[in-house]
Amino acid sequence: MTRPRFVLPFLGLAAAFACESPDDSDVSYESIDSLEDREPGDGFDPADHALTDLVAETPETEAPPPFPQALLVSPTAAWRFLVQPSENSGGACRIPAGGDAWRNLGAFDDSLAAGWAPGFAELGYGDGDERTEIPFGDDPDDKCITQYFRHQFTVTNPNLYSTLVVRLLRDDGAAVYINGNRVVRSNLPSSFGPTTVASSQVEGSDEDTFFVFSGIGNNLVTGTNLIAVEVHQRSRTNPDVSFALELDANLAPPVVGVTRTTRTFASDEATIDESSRNTNFDSSSVCRIDGASGENNSSTQEQVCLARWNVTSIPAGATIRAAHLDTNVTNTTPDRYGLHVLTTDWVESRVTWEDRNGTLTGDWTSPGGTSNGQFGTNDFAAEPVTVVNALATGERIITLPPDLIRQWRDTSATNFGLAFLNFINENGLDFSTSGAGIELVVTYDQP
Template sequence: MTRPRFVSSILGLAAAFACESLEEPDVSYESIDSLEDREPGDGFDPADHALTDLAAETPETEAPPPFPQALLVSPTAAWTFLVQPSENSGANCRVPADSTWRSSTTFTDTPAAGWASGFAELGYGDGDERTEIPFGDDPDDKCITQYFRHEFTVSNPNLYSTLTVRLLRDDGAAVYINGNLVVRSNLPSSFNSETVASSTVEDSAEDTFFVFSGIANNLVTGTNLIAVEVHQRSDTNPDVSFALELDANLAPPAVGVTRTTLTFASDEATIDEDSRNTNFGSSSVCRIDGASGENNSSTDEQVCLARWNITAIPAGATIRAAHLDTNVTNTTPDRYGLHVLKTDWVESRVTWEDRNGSLTGDWTSPGGTSNGQFGINDFEAEPVTVVNALATGERIIALPPDLIRRWRALELPNFGLAFLDFIDENGLDFSTSGAGIELVVTFDQP
């Protein structure tokens, strides 16, 4: 079976850009040497530089945020990033031309200005990046700071009260929304392009989306900008990771508007490449695994399929927020994409090689023993979001409201979503007894 690879490398791109000295942001900082050379007891304590949300003192991890929320920026979104030089990089690390990189949508972040683009997760060194960014020519003299920008559109900022950032960062990061610093995570209070992260990020923390809630809404009508700088702990660190999700809590509806939240039970099924003709539609667990079989002993895949009948949403209703509510029974740090399905299927009959109980007109990807098998022709290549779980229990997964709108308006066939990743190998299981993977939708009506 053909396996998609969602990693784009631009390591050779940096050679095209000059290593000019550019103006640094006007922020005071402690240098790399001043932090790394300090000894215990001399006034520097990593605890003094713990995770800091400028709007909430104790950021949560892995806890479901308050809902309803609208997904404004997906953790799989495309970002522009400043390309570091390919020669003598440690001595000529590039910084944005001026401070408007984090505040202005008219800032020039084109290839000609030294910027490139790619889908999150972005970084290097771990092998799970969708976009690999360059660190320069010397693994022992890397650039401390990487810079990222993403623009998104908001039609009516008054719909939202506060904002929530879910941030994956290795090692530290600062997040700006329309020029306002809203999250400072694993960084000292004063920082600059040469400031190292306050502590080294290792193990499960490298895969954690830290949740920062209660952020003031400073969105504007039209184009908005979210900008992030990611800092390493040292110039010899082997990896950098970055992904971000931005959600907005709904404000109360306007006078005369009725707001309704409905919950929809799922039809869901696991399909397994190792059990190509077995239907698992009645199973109480939906499994996702990039290498199914006991102890990941094979290279075959498991995919979870889920769909929802949403005809109870009134025609013409305005979809404001949507999320999935499920229960994790097997955890993984790996990230699995939720991909829109392009091929119809039947829960009680679907298998790896048969979407509906009839071996004619089946999955559209070639390679099956009959007329195709499940594969890359049956789902959209770009996921709408990603999910992982570092703990068992309830898992909330925000979805783009526009996806539900398009399903309800019949602009997009509602064949549901496929949870999959054909590269990672750790399993993720959802308990699907009862209502299964519930879809929760909030909508407004006059």
């Protein structure tokens, strides 16, 4: 029997994950219904962080955050990008209208009619791993040097945050602006314009690296905030462009009268393996993720890591400020794997590729198993809440949206956890399951 392939489309996906923020929430999150119809303020909103030196020129090495960080912009967020001409169109490379207005707060037309289009990160062309492929210009031997991106998000209380952290995937160079202030200049000369090439060509592992810039001052405002990015090629003949960005914020100390608590939660987790369709791997020392080739995991079919955390002990009156997964990577990959909210229940000690709870083979929601059901696209939200890769073994922090934890606490009956997957990637990623496993760390405030 031909095995089913689960390949997620890049544009126009309906998001199955949509959280309703309570009145005391400090970040706004929205579902993405139809990117083609969205206006600039729509998309995956976030907020949490603030204050310091407004320019971060030198990236730090990847390391655990020194204190809780909240997710402001997910690396899978929806962006608006200025559409360059398509190949052989005869069009000239474009720059945003109105000078610097595209990167400043205020009225700016980034609608389809004005030449801007929507797309989920990662955006780019030439590598084959983009979620949104963008045009490079009229001539493949004379590509447009610069691509432009905008994303809006909502913050209700900027004072909650101390400094900002940018995690930037860029090929080749980039400049990042928050509310009109340049906060990152990466692999670009000190003075640059629309035709300025990147300082060096990005190759090898740097093409898959999220460079970390911390200590960025908090210039967030109450309400709508704007992050804008320009990505520059090294030359007009470069074959590829890549862009994704995560914006996090360090929590400021709580105000007088508020108690802050940080707690950890151990995971229930299991690998499900398409090549071992009826084998339960809950006793394995690792939770595996792999795509079609499985070159590192000795399999020619998919492996998915399922993980869940019981957070019902978080007090109902607490405001969740930050959350992350503290993981131990034992098998590295440059590939990006999505963390998707599961929409179907499962039992750790019994779950397999074709059986979610040990009671009936083929009882996953997606069709195609022995008795019709197997794990597949009907069992998880189409849009990931974030992505993860790991270029080195050891500790790896994955920041999560606070609203996701809030949803799990408030509607525990629908907390089925996360599926780590990407069915088109070809290099496996393994997490150790010893100790607390894929540990969830949550920070919350109480009066």
